Amino acid sequence: MAHLLHIDSSPRGERSHSRRLTREFVEAWKQAHPTDSVTYRDVGRNPVPHVDEPWIAGAYAPLEQRTPEAQAAIGISDQLVDEFLAADLYVIGIPMYNFSVPSTFKAYIDQIVRAGRTFVFEPEDATNPYKPLVLGKKMVVITARGDSGFGPGERNEKMNYQDPYVRTVFGFIGITDITFIPVENDEFGGTSLAQSIANARTQVAQLVGALAMQHPIVQP
Numbered sequence: 001m002a003h004l005l006h007i008d009s010s011p012r013g014e015r016s017h018s019r020r021l022t023r024e025f026v027e028a029w030k031q032a033h034p035t036d037s038v039t040y041r042d043v044g045r046n047p048v049p050h051v052d053e054p055w056i057a058g059a060y061a062p063l064e065q066r067t068p069e070a071q072a073a074i075g076i077s078d079q080l081v082d083e084f085l086a087a088d089l090y091v092i093g094i095p096m097y098n099f100s101v102p103s104t105f106k107a108y109i110d111q112i113v114r115a116g117r118t119f120v121f122e123p124e125d126a127t128n129p130y131k132p133l134v135l136g137k138k139m140v141v142i143t144a145r146g147d148s149g150f151g152p153g154e155r156n157e158k159m160n161y162q163d164p165y166v167r168t169v170f171g172f173i174g175i176t177d178i179t180f181i182p183v184e185n186d187e188f189g190g191t192s193l194a195q196s197i198a199n200a201r202t203q204v205a206q207l208v209g210a211l212a213m214q215h216p217i218v219q220p
């Protein structure tokens, strides 16, 4: 039995491609794995706080030395980290905003990439001071973009700070099994958008099947 954490980060509702595709993935997953559980978090419409000075003080002070303000700030982060660590599989929708992720999703990352919780810092180990703590998990990322051509060797490859960033930051905490499914051409519309949505939907259906094989339903 697996636990999914489903996260959306588009501020758009029904018009959001990433939101529609993550929902499609999770619905198909629940059909294939009715006993699996899902937690939903919407950072696009209910943003988490940004890191501030009390947060930093709380993150790096021993529990007994935290001020009430620092404890409150880091308490939110602790809840988000607990929720994150409880999942086996992450299904995340991320629009491209100015070649990277929306600031709401960046704020979420800053809350969950935590020394001592999702990675450890060991300065005495000069060759490998940062060690990941989030191991054995899988991630599916549905990206949505107005333009296209952000893949390897394509015309916008060098402007893509979205997938490489997501791969880097989640790899840093130990999540290296990440599948990206893009929806592109939102700004062009017409057949180029329709074709991209159709491709993404096919990839979602295939991936639900492929991941299902790695998480077989246990027969009673």
Ligand SMILES: Cc1cc2nc3c(=O)[nH]c(=O)nc-3n(C[C@H](O)[C@H](O)[C@H](O)COP(=O)(O)O)c2cc1C
Pocket: 010, 011, 012, 015, 016, 017, 018, 019, 094, 095, 096, 097, 098, 099, 100, 144, 145, 146, 147, 148, 186, 187
């Ligand atoms: C503030 C903002 C910045 C954007 N920046 C980019 C960009 O850098 N590159 C791009 O291809 N599309 C860009 N877009 C278009 C979105 O990525 C596109 O509309 C996408 O479909 C949004 O995701 P959603 O459909 O899940 O809401 C931007 C849109 C907005 C609102």
